Amino acid sequence: MPWQPSDRLLAAKPEIPTGNAVMRLEDADDISQIRDLLEVSFPGFGEADLVDNLRRDGDLVLSLVAEDDGIVIGHTAFSRLWVEGEGAPFPAVALAPLAVYPEYQQHGVATRLVREAHACLAARGETLSVVVGEPAYYGRFGYSNKRAARFISEYQSPYLMALSFGAAPWEGRLAYAPAFAALSANDPIQDHD
Numbered sequence: 160m161p162w163q164p165s166d167r168l169l170a171a172k173p174e175i176p177t178g179n180a181v182m183r184l185e186d187a188d189d190i191s192q193i194r195d196l197l198e199v200s201f202p203g204f205g206e207a208d209l210v211d212n213l214r215r216d217g218d219l220v221l222s223l224v225a226e227d228d229g230i231v232i233g234h235t236a237f238s239r240l241w242v243e244g245e246g247a248p249f250p251a252v253a254l255a256p257l258a259v260y261p262e263y264q265q266h267g268v269a270t271r272l273v274r275e276a277h278a279c280l281a282a283r284g285e286t287l288s289v290v291v292g293e294p295a296y297y298g299r300f301g302y303s304n305k306r307a308a309r310f311i312s313e314y315q316s317p318y319l320m321a322l323s324f325g326a327a328p329w330e331g332r333l334a335y336a337p338a339f340a341a342l343s344a345n346d347p348i349q350d351h352d
């Protein structure tokens with residue numbers, strides 16, 4: 160059954176004001192608004208270019224927007240990431256980027272985006288998500304460095320974290336989508352999400 164946004168997961172966090180924002184899959188009309196958001200949210204054009212390039216290359220597994228009265232106020236993307244080891248490469252996803260306009264922050268919009276994205280990914284059969292980011296933030300969604308500690312990656316550090324929704328490897332080399340190469344060349348590791 161195709162995934163549909165739902166408030167099911169939000170029921171566990173009733174204290175978070177959710178406003179009128181709707182979480183939904185991106186469509187073609189959102190692309191320029193997503194770019195605007197990412198240009199405002201991160202220094203330089205790295206993250207905006209990353210998402211455009213992932214989309215161009217067919218590597219976007221999931222792109223969700225938070226829309227409020229027709230405006231894209233938040234966005235997150237998950238792209239294909241392969242875990243290479245013995246046997247066939249294992250398909251995982253990489254969470255990057257995640258952004259909400261400053262005036263809409265601190266109202267749980269990013270939390271809703273990430274939780275809805277995880278529900279969608281799990282419903283589609285994805286079992287492993289990896290992020291490079293602030294442990295204090297991503298830890299609230301269940302990401303941990305412990306889950307990612309045995310992966311071989313250019314991003315290996317305390318900021319590399321993983322979350323599994325099902326059976327998935329604990330070891331192997333992480334192969335990010337080619338679009339990440341340009342981001343790596345320009346940005347420090349902490350800016351990768």
Ligand SMILES: CC(C)(COP(=O)(O)OP(=O)(O)OC[C@H]1O[C@@H](n2cnc3c(N)ncnc32)[C@H](O)[C@@H]1OP(=O)(O)O)[C@@H](O)C(=O)NCCC(=O)NCCS
Nearest residue numbers: 200257258259264265266267268269270292293295296352
């Ligand atoms: C990070 C971001 C997406 C959060 O959006 P948001 O809609 O305000 O997030 P929520 O309302 O769901 O959650 C807010 C919480 O995140 C925390 N938070 C925000 N940025 C954080 C960071 N870099 N490190 C740790 N915690 C952070 C806030 O302190 C707040 O904590 P609280 O719930 O204990 O009060 C937003 O601040 C943003 O777009 N930042 C610029 C882009 C960016 O840095 N993205 C990568 C994030 S690591």
